[in-house]
Amino acid sequence: MPGPGVGTLYSMSTLVTGATGIVGSRVLTQLRSRGLSATGASRTSTTRLDWTDTSNWDEILDGVENVFVVTPPGKALGNRVAGFLERAAKAGAANAVVLTDMGTEHAPADSDQRAAELQAKDLFDRWTVLRSNWLFQDFTEGMFATMARSRNGRLELPVKKKTGISFVDARDVADAAVAALLGDHGGRDYTLTGPQTLTFREVVKQTRGTESPVWKFKSLDRGSFHSRAADRGMSDRYVGSLSERFAAADAGRAAEVTEGVYEALRREPIPLARFVREAVL
Ligand SMILES: NC(=O)c1ccc[n+]([C@@H]2O[C@H](COP(=O)([O-])OP(=O)(O)OC[C@H]3O[C@@H](n4cnc5c(N)ncnc54)[C@H](OP(=O)(O)O)[C@@H]3O)[C@@H](O)[C@H]2O)c1
Numbered sequence: 001m002p003g004p005g006v007g008t009l010y011s012m013s014t015l016v017t018g019a020t021g022i023v024g025s026r027v028l029t030q031l032r033s034r035g036l037s038a039t040g041a042s043r044t045s046t047t048r049l050d051w052t053d054t055s056n057w058d059e060i061l062d063g064v065e066n067v068f069v070v071t072p073p074g075k076a077l078g079n080r081v082a083g084f085l086e087r088a089a090k091a092g093a094a095n096a097v098v099l100t101d102m103g104t105e106h107a108p109a110d111s112d113q114r115a116a117e118l119q120a121k122d123l124f125d126r127w128t129v130l131r132s133n134w135l136f137q138d139f140t141e142g143m144f145a146t147m148a149r150s151r152n153g154r155l156e157l158p159v160k161k162k163t164g165i166s167f168v169d170a171r172d173v174a175d176a177a178v179a180a181l182l183g184d185h186g187g188r189d190y191t192l193t194g195p196q197t198l199t200f201r202e203v204v205k206q207t208r209g210t211e212s213p214v215w216k217f218k219s220l221d222r223g224s225f226h227s228r229a230a231d232r233g234m235s236d237r238y239v240g241s242l243s244e245r246f247a248a249a250d251a252g253r254a255a256e257v258t259e260g261v262y263e264a265l266r267r268e269p270i271p272l273a274r275f276v277r278e279a280v281l
Pocket residue numbers: 017018019020021022023024041042043044045049050051052070071072073099100101102131132133134135138142
C-alpha cells in the first residue's frame with residue numbers, strides 16, 4: 001500500500017503515548033522538530049492519558065490520524081491498551097505504531113502487550129509493531145539508573161554474569177517509530193536490537209563515568225531481588241514480570257542481534273561506544 005503524500009503528512013495529527021518516557025519523549029521531540037502536529041499524552045503530560053481511566057479517551061483521540069502506543073509491561077492493565085487502539089480506530093485513526101518488548105510474539109494472546117499488537121494488526125489499515133530489547137538509556141535515565149541510585153551505584157539484578165543482551169539505543173527505537181508514523185512501514189514487525197551482544201558487566205564497565213549512576217553490577221538470586229524490589233515499593237506483579245524478563249535473558253532469548261534497525265531505517269544501529277561518547281557528564 002503506498003504511503004501518504006508529503007502534503008498529507010504535514011497536516012496529520014499524531015498522538016504519542018508514553019510521552020514522558022525514554023522512547024516517547026524522543027518520538028515527540030522528533031515529530032515536533034519536523035514541524036508536525038503531535039500531542040504527547042501520559043498521566044503527567046498536559047494531555048492526560050491514564051491506561052486505567054477510559055473517561056477522556058474519546059476526547060484525546062478526536063481528530064487523531066496516527067497513534068504511537070507504548071505498552072507498559074507487568075502492570076496487568078487488562079488489555080486496556082488494546083481497548084485504546086479499538087477506540088482510536090473507531091475515532092478514525094488510520095495508522096498505529098505499537099511498541100512492545102522483544103519476544104512478545106511468543107506471549108499469550110491475552111497478555112497486555114501481545115493483545116495490543118494483535119489489535120493493531122486487526123483494526124488498522126496501516127500498522128507497525130516494534131519490539132525493542134533493553135535500552136542503553138535504562139542505565140542513564142531509566143529503571144537501572146533508579147535502582148543503582150538507591151544502592152550506592154550498585155545495580156543488582158537476577159541475571160547471570162554471563163548473560164548476553166543485545167541492548168539497543170532508544171534513539172534507534174524512536175527513529176524507527178517516527179519512520180513508521182511518517183512513512184510506509186505498514187504491515188511489518190521489527191525486532192530492534194543493538195549491533196552487539198553484551199553482558200551487564202560489560203555495559204557497566206563502559207558507561208561508568210558517564211551520566212550513568214551505575215558503578216557496579218551484581219548478580220542476585222530471584223528471592224533477594226524480589227524482597228529488595230518489594231522494599232522499594234514495586235508491586236508483586238511488576239517484580240514478577242521483571243523476573244520473567246530476566247529469566248528469558250538468562251535463557252538466551254535477549255541475546256540475538258537482529259537486522260531490525262537496519263530494515264526499518266536503512267542504517268546500522270548505534271553501538272554502545274557511540275552511546276558512551278555522547279553520554280559523558
Ligand atoms: N525501557 C526498556 O528497556 C524497554 C525495553 C523493551 C521494550 N520497551 C517498550 O518500550 C515502552 C516504552 O519504554 P520506555 O523506557 O520509554 O518507558 P518509560 O521511560 O518507563 O516510560 C513509560 C511511559 O508510560 C507512561 N505511563 C506509565 N504508566 C502509565 C499509565 N498507567 N497510563 C498512561 N501512561 C503511563 C509514563 O508517563 P507518566 O508517568 O506521565 O504516566 C511514561 O511516559 C515500554 O512500555 C515497553 O513496551 C522498553
